[in-house]
Amino acid sequence: MLKKSVLIAMLAIAVGGVVYAQRENWQIQRLYSDLASNRQPPTSTEFVIARIQFTSHGPGRGRFGDHRVEGWAHDYPSAEENILQVAREATGINLNKDSYVIVRLDSDELFRYPFALMSEVGEMTLTPKEAVHLREYLNRGGFIIVDDFDGDSLEWFANQMKMVFPDRTFVELTLDHPIFHTLYDIKTLNIEPPYPQRGDPKFYGYLDEHGRVSIILNHNNDIGDFWEWIDEPRYPLPPSTEGLRLGLDYILYSLTH
Numbered sequence: 001m002l003k004k005s006v007l008i009a010m011l012a013i014a015v016g017g018v019v020y021a022q023r024e025n026w027q028i029q030r031l032y033s034d035l036a037s038n039r040q041p042p043t044s045t046e047f048v049i050a051r052i053q054f055t056s057h058g059p060g061r062g063r064f065g066d067h068r069v070e071g072w073a074h075d076y077p078s079a080e081e082n083i084l085q086v087a088r089e090a091t092g093i094n095l096n097k098d099s100y101v102i103v104r105l106d107s108d109e110l111f112r113y114p115f116a117l118m119s120e121v122g123e124m125t126l127t128p129k130e131a132v133h134l135r136e137y138l139n140r141g142g143f144i145i146v147d148d149f150d151g152d153s154l155e156w157f158a159n160q161m162k163m164v165f166p167d168r169t170f171v172e173l174t175l176d177h178p179i180f181h182t183l184y185d186i187k188t189l190n191i192e193p194p195y196p197q198r199g200d201p202k203f204y205g206y207l208d209e210h211g212r213v214s215i216i217l218n219h220n221n222d223i224g225d226f227w228e229w230i231d232e233p234r235y236p237l238p239p240s241t242e243g244l245r246l247g248l249d250y251i252l253y254s255l256t257h
Helices: 004-037 078-090 108-112 128-139 153-161 223-228 237-256
Strands: 049-053 061-064 067-069 100-104 115-119 143-149 170-172 202-207 213-219
Touching: 049 078, 078 100, 078 223, 078 237, 100 108, 108 128, 143 153, 143 223, 143 237, 153 213, 213 237, 223 237
Parallel strands: 049 100, 049 115, 115 143, 143 213
Antiparallel strands: 061 067, 170 202, 202 213
């Protein structure tokens, strides 16, 4: 006969699986609904997160009907809604949890939003027009978080970025960089990822001509997953909290640099 503690653990796993499936299905429905309606953010807020939709060669993951979810949409929209809610409570920025939008990389609409998020760039295959738009976006002072990628995806993304700026590359960021101390003082960069990765977590910066970080790369990590599940006990609290603090530091850095 199974012990009571084992039964409780099995029940918790089963319930957790149901919650995960329900949220994934809800997010997939929201994704396709927002794409179909060209959902727009509120016009009354001064800060918006732009989720960049890029050309992808990857298989995606998750199913809803016959649809596959490509990597650029992972964690959407819960990650955006949760980090924006926390930012509203922790800062004086004029925003709310609905202050996000999906923007195609080859669309001029991208230039309306100076803060953007890219996910699973190991699946990205830039078209010439996308490369031109990305170059113009960064030259205009745009800031991008690159998240949810690991292993040799960094090399793939670096090669893709050669189409954008042939003479630039990534630099590994250390704890003393200002980006980690804009609102919160991050104490360590050894932040445990939410699930196993193909290497140790590291942070890289893609610098503009003035030496400022224009792209922050969370390599071998998935900070957006911490944002997505912060309202559920899916991951341990310490790394989840650090994931939120990193997000708020990124937002403040983008606004002050």
